[in-house]
Amino acid sequence: MRRWEELRSEFDKRGVKVLTVSTDHPEEIRAERHLHGLQATMLSDPDLVVTDAFGLRNHGAHSAPPGDDTEALPIPASVLVDENGRVLWLDISENYQRRSPPEVVLAAMQKYLD
Secondary structure (H helix, E strand, C coil): CHHHHCCHHHHHHHCCCCEEEECCCHHHHHHHHHHHCCCCEEEECCCCHHHHHCCCECCCCCCCCCCCCCCCCECCEEEEECCCCCEEEEEECCCCCCCCCHHHHHHHHHHHHC
């Protein structure tokens, strides 16, 4: 998530707000927030309500760390949503350990917001 901070000036220029959605509980997010170095609103979605609303539930093998009681995890994705809640762009990761680089997100902002 630190890589999104590389785009902070681009986000600010366009009035883009960064939100993250995680299956972590709020207490976990608060305790570990400083580790990410991200200036974003971090949302807790342990029941995958938001994840399911975007159709991003990983129906494959359970890939949570040992001891994690989460039944499923989200598919890593970046979503650009306008002020009306309309999805302008969706980038879905093929590998849960890799996300698209900041340049891909910047190109989407340039295409859909400029």
